Amino acid sequence: GQSVHELMPNLYGCIPKRRRTTRTVADGLNGNSWARDIQGNLDLHEIGQYLQLWQIMQRTELSATPDRLIWRWTASGNYSAQSCYMATFHGSTACYSWKLIWKCWALPRVKFFHWLANQDRCWTAERLARHGLQHHPRCLLCDQQPETVRHLLMECPLARQAWHETLAWLRIPAPIPTQELSLTDWWKYAKEDTPPILRKA
Template identity: 60%
Template structure:
């Protein structure tokens, strides 16, 4: 599913790592007995897991909202009950009709070669 999405290879690779729970988040570092900051560094509200960072974090929710609006994608932000794959599958199944014409390649927060709107700049 991820490998057939209309996204750049590095986005597909990251999503595959996230799906496999292979990203170095606080929960994974803790399982390995490595020193870590246990709470999310973006919101400091919850234990840092890949699900929290990509879907549940309030900061991430705002980023998803801005990115999806900027790309004019007819997809809602992932909700806290969604798994990454449950949300990603319909979100990337078919690009919006104007995507190719407008040079939009993916609904992910990596803006390869495109100028990000001011509110998305970090």
């Protein structure tokens, strides 16, 4: 079923807050005391909702069975910590980039930097501009494009040259970053293309 707040929101607003939180269904049905909870001058829309609610209440009969709480996230209706945890993330998108960052062998400061870059929280010119701080309009390395995390790590000509020279020196067959991929996606594909023995290079 639905609550009065969902069915008759205008009429619900005419009920004092203290009554909303203390009145039970059984109390409201007893002698139609729910009707006396409505206060103030009603307009035509609220009167229509009142008449509609009256008809619903006249057809309502309470069961002698005691009420019980039903947890909607399990088939049995019983609460469990696991179902609560799953309900918390219901509809969310799974992200596996944390494994690439925090489960790799790199030094803690390298992991932390990659985490900041993945969250776009490095203090680039773009972020300085978002915070209203003084910044250079273009990348200081190439003086061609705005300075963003993606540009500094993947798109800047000097960065791409550094990736090429480093991968060639280490003899790692991973491709250099491309504009079509994000930093995390490129790292994921580069890791998959690199033999396990070379991944700690």
